[in-house]
Amino acid sequence: MSRTGIVVFLVVCVLFVVSWVVKAGTGDPEGHYIRDGFLVTFAAFLTLAIMSFMYKDNPYYKFAEHLFVGVSAAYWMCLAFWSTLVGNLVPRISERLSNAFMVPHQPGEYNFFFYIPVILGILLLMRLSPKGGWISRWPLAFIVGTTAGLNFVRYLRSDFINQINSTFLPLAVDWQGFGHFFSNLSLNATGQFVAMFGNCVIFFGVLCGVIYFFFSKEHTGWFGRASRVGIWVLMITFGASFGYTVMGRISLLVGRLTFLLRDWLGIAS
Amino acid sequence: MWNGHIWGMKVHNLGVILVLLVIGSGLLWLLARALRGKEVDRRVIFAFIFVSVAAPLLITMTFTFRATPIVEAVFDKIESLPPGSHVLISYDFDPAMAPEVQPMANVLTRHALVRNHKVIFMCLFATGQGQLNVTLRDVIAADFPDKLDGIDYVNLGYKAGNEGVLNVIVSDFKKMFPTDVNTVPFDSIELLDGIKSCKDLDLVISIGGGLPGLKEWILFVGDPGGVPTAGGVAAVVAPQLYPYYPRQLLGLLGGVKGAAEYESHFRERYPQFDDMPTPAIIMMGPQTIAHIVIMSFIVIGNILYFRERRKGRRV
Amino acid sequence: MRREIPLAITIFVGFLLIFSVFFPPVEDLGENFSLFFDIIAVFAFFLGGGNLVRIHGKKLLKRKPDWAFSIVTLVGFFLMLAAGLFKIGNPGDISSNVTAEGSLFAIMYDNIFKPLGATMYALLAFFVASASYRAFRAKNREATILLSAAFVILLGSTPLGALLTSWMPDSLSILEIPNLAVWILSSPNLAGQRAIIIGIGLGVVSMSLRLILGVERSYLGDEGA
CATH class of the missing domain: 3.40.50 (Rossmann fold)
Known part of the structure; x- marks a missing residue:
């Protein structure tokens, strides 16, 4: 480690201890104030360690990153174990195990077929073995088959049929004749013209967007012009997505800075 | 401490004016560099966004929103x-x-x-x-x-x-x-x-x-x-x-x-x-400032781009 | 056998789940297969954990670059695992909620997992800002349309947009920036997203059909060729 590295490490250690002492000192004297002081300080250290990546890659960032990988993998494993394996599988395959885990076992709940996912699950773990990897394709095939079977009908219904159905909107909204239409013509956000124009944009926008994605015909002539309009519609879509993405990312940063400034430093209300 | 309204926003102290001044002068500096055709280190951009999100958190800005x-x-x-x-x-x-x-x-x-x-x-x-x-x-x-x-x-x-x-x-x-x-x-x-x-x-x-x-x-x-x-x-x-x-x-x-x-x-x-925690409303303060900064970045970036393009054409 | 059995499993399970939508007598079997899928998913988590230990264990034993950080990963992993599996510090008994307040598992979640996960994604705010400055250029007509839409949405999602155009008369209220942002989202954005959704939907349906009919075999690796 370089001399600068050692100095930085010592400064970090000193700041950590100071923060711990200060946070413990301002904590609830009847609670776990030493522990809580440490935990807030550690959370702040991890937050700053990740943020230090903005300067450049460094050992503090690597420490935090590696810790995140380990902790998150274990978190998901534990939750899945208790909720699904113990909650859904154990009562169906063994009364004795149910009693050991203290999960209610209903008479008649035993189902021999629930050994199938256990066997397939164990076969999936064979992927860790250098020679038995091929057998892990059996559970993989089950997963692929289930996903394909589940998605086939749902996507066809919700993302194809229902979407097309929703596109056929009335292009004339509240139509009471040309006289009424022209006498009330305005750009009011809730007015008739805006509603009709919006529906036209949706109908022709979807049509042109789909034409743009249709690559089996050359994009020339009227087809090419429709495809061009499709690109413009898609550009507006991407612009809207960009705007919302900015909002989302800023929100996440606000969340972390709120933690640092309010929960840790106590300088924000 | 001064309590009042600016542009219809309830502002509890002069901090918001200070924040806008600091960020505004920073953006002007960035614009001046862009007009001179000088590049800016990415860390300056990072620092900008950090300040424009952190500073509004130190002051209280309350908004009311109409539900869409x-x-x-x-x-x-x-x-x-x-x-x-x-x-x-x-x-x-x-x-x-x-x-x-x-x-x-x-x-x-x-x-x-x-x-x-x-x-x-x-x-x-x-x-x-x-x-x-x-x-x-x-x-x-x-x-x-x-x-x-x-x-x-x-x-x-x-x-x-x-x-x-x-x-x-x-x-x-x-x-x-x-x-x-x-x-x-x-x-x-x-x-x-x-x-x-x-x-x-x-x-x-x-x-x-x-x-x-x-x-x-x-x-x-x-x-x-x-x-x-x-x-x-x-x-x-x-x-x-x-x-x-x-x-x-x-x-x-x-x-x-x-x-x-x-x-x-x-x-x-x-x-x-009325006194329940409203984290989302509070977050809209930093959000507003950050959006202004990002839009300014886009404008300044484009000024830089068009300047370089015009120079390229002349050459 | 290495190829035929997995193919048969995929075809059988896929068809059964499709039939379960149309034939109520098979519905129960379809539900059970979904439950099997959920249980296998748990083993997939175990596989992920096992793989993590294997990779970092190897890195540690072979003293590969940055091997010391693998100790951090392994310590974090096993500590969290022990806290969760043995419900250390949990105020209740073995049947209680694993994430109960006060347990070591919940403490580690709140003070390690949460700050790390949240900050990791919060960094993206900096990169979005940097990209806005460096890459977001009005180079042609399409890019200008994208930029204009983004501007309206950015302005419309803050109180500033309302302040700038609140003077507009009622007969022009669609031009008020917040209204314009709402209109963009609910008309042209909706149209564009719907075109994308229809395209993706068709892609998912055709890929599902290829898998169920055994035409698509790439998931079997070399054996499937």
Whole structure:
């Protein structure tokens, strides 16, 4: 480690201890104030360690990153174990195990077929073995088959049929004749013209967007012009997505800075 | 200290003027460099965004928002359901999305409980169970101490399997959730009396932004089961869900703005919650400043680009 | 056998789940298969954990670059695993909620997992800002349309948009920036997203059909060729 590295490490250690002492000192004297002081300080250290990546890659960032990988993998494993394996599988395959885990076992709940996912699950773990990897394709095939079977009908219904159905909107909204239409013509956000124009944009926008994605015909002539309009519609879509993405990312940063400034430093209300 | 209004915003001290001055002069400096054709180190940009988000947090800026129709639709649905209706709220998010969607989860729970609905909590993300603790602590324990677990609300917890979970509960709840998160058997939970599947629910709300999320709820529960489905999602995915509104999706809270609109609308309708925490409304302060900075970046960047392009043409 | 059995499993399970939608007598079997899928998903988590230990264990034993950080990963992993599996510090008994407040598992979640996960994504705000400055250029007509839409949405999602155009008369209210932002989202954005959704939907349906009919075999690896 370089001399600068050692100095930085010592400064970090000193700041950590100071923060711990200060946070413990301002904590609830009847609670776990030493522990809580440490935990807030550690959370702040991890937050700053990740943020230090903005300067450049460094050992503090690597420490935090590696810790995140380990902790998150274990978190998901534990939750899945208790909720699904113990909650859904154990009562169906063994009364004795149910009693050991203290999960209610209903008479008649035993189902021999629930050994199938256990066997397939164990076969999936064979992927860790250098020679038995091929057998892990059996559970993989089950997963692929289930996903394909589940998605086939749902996507066809919700993302194809229902979407097309929703596109056929009335292009004339509240139509009471040309006289009424022209006498009330305005750009009011809730007015008739805006509603009709919006529906036209949706109908022709979807049509042109789909034409743009249709690559089996050359994009020339009227087809090419429709495809061009499709690109413009898609550009507006991407612009809207960009705007919302900015909002989302800023929100996440606000969340972390709120933690640092309010929960840790106590300088924000 | 000075309290007053600037541009209709309630401002509690002069800090906001200071913040705008600092950021404004910084942007002018950036513009001057751009006009001279000089590049800026990326860390300067990072520092800019850090300051423009951090500084507004040190001052208090309060806004009121008018709910847009898509947000109002969710509010009106919860409002119109008769007391005792079953509302399911699914926590389908992780800490990374939490700053945006946790405020939605909290205010929706608060609204459902104040209307005396029966709230069923579940999660399709394992991390949702950890985030649910925040609602249980900050909303239920703090504002509704008289509401009882198993009678007014129930926590069914997390189940692994994403769409597989939804495919089961759309026709049989108990098969997927034989117990709640504390191992209380399904049949002993008073709140779940008469609930066989999702089809018996009056409203399903998914709070999330990843996969599985609101889209999967629409595809696997809302559409096949004819269950009214609404949601609150991270801003990144909100525009992608508009095609489902209003036929397949009842309403949507998109990003922190959607949450702020809902918080404003809720406070307006229920003045007794006037002093409730409104994290989304507070977040709109830094959000506004950051948006101005990012738009300025785009403008300055384009000035730089057009200057270079013109130079290139001359050469 | 290495190829035929997995193919048969995929075809059988896929068809059964499709039939379960149309034939109520098969519905129960379809639900059970979904439950099997959920249980196998748990083993997939175990596989992920096992793989993590294997990779970092190897890195540690072979003293590969940055091997010391693998100790951090392994310590974090096993500590969290022990806290969760043995419900250390949990106020209830073995049947209680694993994430109960006060347990070591919940403490580690709140003070390690949460700050790390949230900050990791919060960094993206910096990169979005940098990209706005360096890459977001009005180079041609399409890029200008994208930029204009983004501007309206950015302005419309803050109170500033309302302040700038609140003077507009009612007959021009669609031109108020917040209204314009709402209109963009609910009309042209909806149209564009719907075109994308229809395209993706068709892609998912055709890929599902290819898998179920055994035409698509790439998931079998070399054996499937």
